[in-house]
Amino acid sequence: MELNAGTAGTGSLKTASERDEVAALESLQFTDEIRRLMSAPATDNASSFTALLELPAPQAVQLIHSPDSAKLIAAPPPAPNVDDFKGSFNFPFNSGLIERATRFSLFAGDGNINDNNKSNSPEPTSYNSSANLQKPVKSEPTETESYQPLVSDPTVENRSTKRKDREKVKGSTKKSKTGAKDSSDDAQKLPYVHVRARRGQATDSHSLAERARREKINARMKLLQELVPGCSKISGTALVLDEIINHVQSLQRQVEFLSMRLAAVNPRIDFNLDSVFTAESGSLMDSNFSGMVMPMMLPEVQLNGNRQQYPQQLHFDAFQQPVWGTEEVCNNYITPENSLLSYDSSGNSASLHSNQLKMEL
Amino acid sequence: MDSQLLNPTSLKSRFTARFLRALTKINAPNPISSSSPTPREIFQRYRRIKVAADKSMAYSVRSRTTWSRATLSRLRTRSRHRRLASFGPRSSVTTAAVLKKTSSHGKENEGGLGVQAGELRELVPGGEAMDLCNLLDETAHYIKCLTTQVQVMKTIANLYSLE
Numbered sequence: 001m002e003l004n005a006g007t008a009g010t011g012s013l014k015t016a017s018e019r020d021e022v023a024a025l026e027s028l029q030f031t032d033e034i035r036r037l038m039s040a041p042a043t044d045n046a047s048s049f050t051a052l053l054e055l056p057a058p059q060a061v062q063l064i065h066s067p068d069s070a071k072l073i074a075a076p077p078p079a080p081n082v083d084d085f086k087g088s089f090n091f092p093f094n095s096g097l098i099e100r101a102t103r104f105s106l107f108a109g110d111g112n113i114n115d116n117n118k119s120n121s122p123e124p125t126s127y128n129s130s131a132n133l134q135k136p137v138k139s140e141p142t143e144t145e146s147y148q149p150l151v152s153d154p155t156v157e158n159r160s161t162k163r164k165d166r167e168k169v170k171g172s173t174k175k176s177k178t179g180a181k182d183s184s185d186d187a188q189k190l191p192y193v194h195v196r197a198r199r200g201q202a203t204d205s206h207s208l209a210e211r212a213r214r215e216k217i218n219a220r221m222k223l224l225q226e227l228v229p230g231c232s233k234i235s236g237t238a239l240v241l242d243e244i245i246n247h248v249q250s251l252q253r254q255v256e257f258l259s260m261r262l263a264a265v266n267p268r269i270d271f272n273l274d275s276v277f278t279a280e281s282g283s284l285m286d287s288n289f290s291g292m293v294m295p296m297m298l299p300e301v302q303l304n305g306n307r308q309q310y311p312q313q314l315h316f317d318a319f320q321q322p323v324w325g326t327e328e329v330c331n332n333y334i335t336p337e338n339s340l341l342s343y344d345s346s347g348n349s350a351s352l353h354s355n356q357l358k359m360e361l
Numbered sequence: 362m363d364s365q366l367l368n369p370t371s372l373k374s375r376f377t378a379r380f381l382r383a384l385t386k387i388n389a390p391n392p393i394s395s396s397s398p399t400p401r402e403i404f405q406r407y408r409r410i411k412v413a414a415d416k417s418m419a420y421s422v423r424s425r426t427t428w429s430r431a432t433l434s435r436l437r438t439r440s441r442h443r444r445l446a447s448f449g450p451r452s453s454v455t456t457a458a459v460l461k462k463t464s465s466h467g468k469e470n471e472g473g474l475g476v477q478a479g480e481l482r483e484l485v486p487g488g489e490a491m492d493l494c495n496l497l498d499e500t501a502h503y504i505k506c507l508t509t510q511v512q513v514m515k516t517i518a519n520l521y522s523l524e
Contacts, residue, residue, distance in 0.1 A: 213494065214472070220497035227504050241477035244500060248484045251507040258514040259414055262384070263407035265521040 372421055373509050379417035380513065387413060412436065418510050426502050427495070431487025 201207070218237075225231040225240055228247045234240050368374065387409050416436055422429040471478050471493050481496060482488035485503050488496055 216494055217497065220494065220501070224497060224501055224504075227501055237472075237474060238477060241474060241481065244504075245477060245480050245484060248481070248500065248504060248507070251504065251511055252484070254511045255414060255507065255514065256411060258511065258518055259411040260403075260407045261518045262514065262521065263403050263410050265518065 372506065373513065375421040376418055376506075376509060377513050379420055380414060381517070383413035383417055384410065384517070414510060414514065418506055422502075422506060426499055427491060428486045428488070428499050428503050435486065 201211075221237060221240060224244055225234075228244050231240055231243045231247075234243060387406060415432055419429040419432040419436070424430050424433075474493070478493055478496065481500060482491070485496065485499055488499065491499065
């Protein structure tokens with residue numbers, strides 16, 4: 001009754017910050033009440049003790065959920081270990097109870113902060129819904145470890161440590177999470193590549209996409225490093241890119257120099273070259289010159305249907321083939337070649353042999 | 362015996378065929394026994410040969426890569442410019458504007474490689490309108506084709522100089 005009066009008095013204090021103190025007060029009142037009851041002659045210790053055992057869980061729940069309706073504490077049986085009980089709801093003979101009690105006390109403190117006084121499931125309101133739904137088991141031991149000594153002071157310390165624990169839980173759940181994140185839920189539905197987020201990395205969709213892009217770019221850089229000679233030793237993307245740029249520039253310059261060289265060369269040789277690769281498709285085998293030229297002749301030879309068996313016929317047939325087979329042909333291409341071949345064939349064959357000799361040297 | 366034969370449909374052989382044909386086309390107008398050509402003629406031939414080399418390489422690749430398409434369109438517009446000098450500048454301006462619009466959007470996420478990426482874009486034809494990822498792909502193919510080109514032209518030049 002005195003307890004009722006006390007709770008009724010405290011029940012008038014409805015502010016969020018003072019609800020914690022109310023809970024603390026109630027715990028203290030509970031101990032006082034127990035002490036009083038202990039001093040009074042108690043007959044059924046055993047039965048009351050067992051009743052006390054059953055009491056804490058529902059009592060704690062009711063205490064927390066409705067701190068102003070603490071009339072239920074009206075008849076607390078005496079407890080032999082009231083000293084342990086002072087200021088804390090520690091019942092060492094039931095660790096599960098302890099965990100639940102501490103958790104509920106925590107959530108009560110935070111629930112009061114969040115103005116959710118009578119929520120039945122305080123957990124999701126204080127944590128991210130995804131984190132809680134996925135790993136509630138993991139969060140419990142971390143909380144109970146850090147919060148058991150703090151149960152007696154459900155004040156600001158509770159709030160700050162709770163926030164820390166929330167972040168800790170977030171980190172641990174991040175580590176264990178796979179592609180299924182709350183912010184990237186759409187990634188699950190779409191046929192995209194799933195990227196696992198490592199610990200300490202952001203998990204929003206933007207950074208995920210950026211990370212995938214970066215990995216693609218790094219893979220391509222590796223390929224380029226193999227292409228460009230002397231690039232595999234260099235580390236660092238910027239330097240490798242510099243090397244690649246230098247290589248491309250040098251290749252382009254080489255093409256220019258070679259075309260200048262080809263332009264400066266006496267064009268007389270050109271006709272020989274032409275007749276050379278028409279006539280030598282059957283004869284020249286070993287030189288690298290044939291290695292370059294013969295594949296060019298092969299498609300034309302295949303058009304004819306005979307494969308290097310009649311070099312004499314090829315001398316004219318194969319030559320005429322490319323003239324009609326290509327789309328780039330212009331009319332004046334035919335006449336000088338034909339005229340040259342017709343009257344200069346002997347000269348060509350002579351230079352042809354000299355060419356062959358030079359190649360084999 | 363035919364140990365040195367290359368694949369007749371490879372890039373190298375395709376390029377060689379086209380380039381040789383183009384070379385003969387360029388060298389055809391000159392008579393066989395001409396005196397040493399003037400530097401002006403040499404310069405003109407150099408330009409034609411260079412264009413022929415780029416063109417034959419781009420044709421050998423067809424339109425599979427962006428740089429080949431860019432090279433071909435560039436060559437075509439250049440020839441068109443030569444013929445229709447009055448209409449040339451307009452088309453080039455519009456294409457440049459379009460390219461700038463697309464490139465500014467695609468270049469968002471370069472990281473810290475902005476300078477090098479810009480240089481690479483200038484080197485690779487058609488590189489302005491590509492993001493870094495595709496640009497690296499194009500660069501790899503472009504390097505491969507340039508190497509082939511250099512190899513073939515070197516061999517041909519050696520053959521010429523042997524005579």
